[in-house]
Amino acid sequence: MARPNRFFRFLLTVTGVIQVPFVLAAREALHRVGTSEIVAWLGGLALGAVGFFAFVGRARNIMNDVKRPYARVVLEDLPYYVHWCACLWCLVPSILYVLIAPAWDLAHGRSPELRGGFFMWTYAAGLVVCGYGVTLRRWWFVVREIEIPVRGLDPSFDGYRIAQLSDLHIGALTPKAWGHRWVRAANAAAPDMTVVTGDMVTSGTAHHDDIADIVGALRAPDGVFVSMGNHDYFGEGEPLISLLGDKGARVLRNAGALLERGDAKMYLAAIDDTWTRRADMALALEGRPDGVPVVLLAHDPDKFDDAIERGVDVVLSGHTHGGQIAFPFLGRYINASKLAHRYHIGIYRRGDATLHVHPGLGTTGPPMRLGVAPAVVILKLRAV
Structure with a gap:
């Protein structure tokens, strides 16, 4: 100090x-x-x-x-x-x-x-x-379901459900008990896969064990996948990555995983944090088979344009919290994050590509939300 x-x-x-x-x-x-x-x-x-x-x-x-x-x-x-x-x-x-x-x-x-x-x-x-x-608005979360059309998605994956959690910011002001409420809601939705798109940490390393317990309690048949955010490196990120792995979550750092339904395939990739210059999208997409739909986890939604150029079909992001403070009922159009971000909350479509910017679950800065509800989001992929 x-x-x-x-x-x-x-x-x-x-x-x-x-x-x-x-x-x-x-x-x-x-x-x-x-x-x-x-x-x-x-x-x-x-x-x-x-x-x-x-x-x-x-x-x-x-x-x-x-x-x-x-x-x-x-x-x-x-x-x-x-x-x-x-x-x-x-x-x-x-x-x-x-x-x-x-x-x-x-x-x-x-x-x-x-x-x-x-x-x-x-x-x-x-x-x-x-x-x-x-108090109440920060604590009171919603479960929201959104359909995403994916061109070229095999009918075997039609209706595939992804539970997305983001920006948990577990810490003194956002306790472990809140995280387990979100987990119960995500698990109750019976997703095929669950993803956490970064910023599990507020700052420091003191809450790493709580975060690992929360993420480790998520359940999905195809697994739990994590991408790192900038706050996850506000302290030492490596111990958290190790703890998450011990709990069964797969932390993808500029890497991918192939999902299969019989002969049908879909590729899940994730980039590391962009703010600490760890992201490498080319490396993350290196293992994708030709002609296979790609879902990319990227904490920073500003990577959407780069992902489009690389042929990514769906990008799942967080980071903005939807501004945390927005005009009631018009949060999509009038919110604090619009001052700094082109993509700030909800669904964006460019051609055949779709971006979903998660509103977050925790808070940073002022521990307050107005007009932007914390959410567990269930994304349903649709073949088109």
Whole structure:
């Protein structure tokens, strides 16, 4: 911590900035209960300082997520992150209010004034919305079934079911018990094959054994296959790969596996993480037989265009979490990940090729979801 990296400094800066609307909200609340102006200001500033330094105390877990008693997480960490997210919620409305309100007053012949009630009620609304997003919406997952047409797929594979899990981010804020709920849902769907498309880890290595237990509990006749994501290397990735193998999962790193139904064949391939420059798609596809449909596991959906050029039929990705925060009922079109990704959630088709970007199951960054449900996705391949 003596030499914080750029990302850490960015988080500290954001955390400091978003305390400003909270200070104004707290000042107004204290003033309304009868404290003097100076006491209200000092109290608001003190609460803002507590909010900032409480984040600094948690920052060590961002890049090295250690195990903590879940009761402590529920009683300490989750309430703090409700506050943090509520502060973030306040930021844009507060900036707009500061810019617009004085001009509005002047236009109506009044002296410019910033009314503390705006900040107080905006923060209060943020607590309600973010309390839902940090607790219930993160926990409440759905099971979704999607059909994918595959040209050239042998009728023997028509209706082939693939359970896809992605972005589990198991850690202190996303406990092992949640992972086993997802596993039970995936197994209950009776898939032919189950895949995990990366980012099983939040950060560090402390939760590797829990992740291996979760993935090892997945069941499918044709096996459980895993591709690695960038967070899986936030720490040492090799021990996790070994643990997964011990539990019966096949971690495909720039490699493939041939699936057969009598004389019919389908090729499953997976690339390693692109962010750490381990991915080699040419190597992953090297063993595919001519004329055989290919399903590719690629954590990063931005590899879809490259996969199309190489004749891949179906790409299964994750990484984006669908933004985690999206406009309700319009999450496909208005979500945070659209700012950085061309392919951000759901199904995309280019010619005969199909990409599915999984919405994820866990969270990173703010431990909150709004408008983007965690999901266990069952993909049914259809011969066309």
